[in-house]
Amino acid sequence: MQFLQKSHIPKAIQIIQVIEFLTEYFGKLPQKRIYQNFLILEILKLFLKWRKWHLIDKYGLMISDNNKFKEADHREDSAVNLFQEKWGGLQKDPLIVDIKLAKEQLKKIKEPMLEFNFGQYDIIGDKQVSIIKTLPIPNSLKKRDYDSQLNILRVQIGEILYLLRPLIYCSCILKFGTRSYSPYLISLSIDILRFLIQFKIQIFRKSQKEELSLRAKDALICYVLRDPFYSQILKQKCLNKILGLFVKEENILHRLVIGLLDLRSSKCLLL
Template sequence: MQILQKSYIPKATQIIQVIEFLTEYLPKFSDKRIYQYFLILEFLKLFVKLRKWHYIDQYGLMISDYNKFGQADHQEDQAINLFQQKWGGLQKDLPIVDFKSAQEQLHKQKQFLPEFNQGQYDIIGDKQIPIIKTLPIPNNLKKREYESQINLLRIQIGEILFLLRPIIYCSFILKFGTQSYSPYLISLSLDILRFLIQFKIQIFRKSQKEELQLRVKDTIICYLLRNPFYTQILKQKCLNKILGLFIKEENLLYQLIIGLLDLRSSKCFLL
């Protein structure tokens, strides 16, 4: 059952996103009716994301489906398990090395020092790198820091804000309307609060770093293209004037650029 839910979670999210797109563009609903449907669909999406957070991400930092390092997590875990099966019986506690004195010796000597190596180091370029760092084993210290209670608490609070923000945004759109800046600023405040909470979290996977970078990029794009900022400021006062300096409004290229930006600024893409 758990495996089935894991495989259907991404599909369920994609289906909900398609329904949101069709809700905005196929029927001729008013903005209020569109956001009423969006609110219902976002609750469904919240349920799906909570299942993903529980089964796949285990209440840690959620990794999105389009994260290019997401698959690397699985491959890394497989490599770790294989290494532990074959070499798990090896001595784990390495002899203590005085790294400070070793570095001083390296600065004095240009030649490789066999007595320093002791079978624990390898030459990569012109540096001696601990062999343990070249093995497919995650940094245990970073993993322990990641799994500390305070670190997980920061992650989880940030993820809860990340999950609830679209629902809160839709709710305030229904209350204040699409031309009000109140939903925009409330949503922005929630994202800023999330960034502040998760700013100093410890991570140990490349996919986690990639996820945080993707969220920053998506957030910036969303607030540039989200109404009313997009139509009232970015489009009217910036894009039209700048494009008008190079291309006439009647030009097909001008209309294509504005049309693509208008499509990207669709309500369903910026929840």
């Protein structure tokens, strides 16, 4: 599959998303037929995302294109590589200190002893704190924790659930129908399970933290606007009544607000 290079994958996914939108709004098809088409398109999208996961993300946490820290991480890597090229040969022999003995002696004293510091401790408030604890954790150490076998397993299980959930959701809609809460609750259960698994992963980069935050926000919006919750509860029992306190249903502002929310609650945007 050499024809599908790294740069082609985001474009191909965007094209599939456009086709899904056109299928929903211009196909004039029944609901079941729309979701049958969605299922086929989501299978193609799964293939593309799986290839991106392999080629770009190296089976780690997948970083989306709209992640604002993606470029910042790239610049940080470039700065680290440049520093290693120019100054990587410098070495410094650290002072050998018995940390265990130092901690035992610190426990025996009540007042901080500056002469006991030896460059290993600092005074913060009224306590002597290890200088190591006051320093930022180097990325090399964080990467070591991120690359641990258990952490990678958590990441990969979460990403597999993230990739498969849209297909499972479409399949459940075809089985139970659009008015049933079963697809909604099954999809919600998969996302909750993914959140619980990935909640404990060790974060290596800022973009990874941002990615998990973006996914949480996106999931919240989706489950608020996804049918049948949106049409049966939010729209009928909440929005119409609240807007009705200010403007009538025939008012253009009322129809504009509901129309924009209906557009955002499009099926293709909430898969």
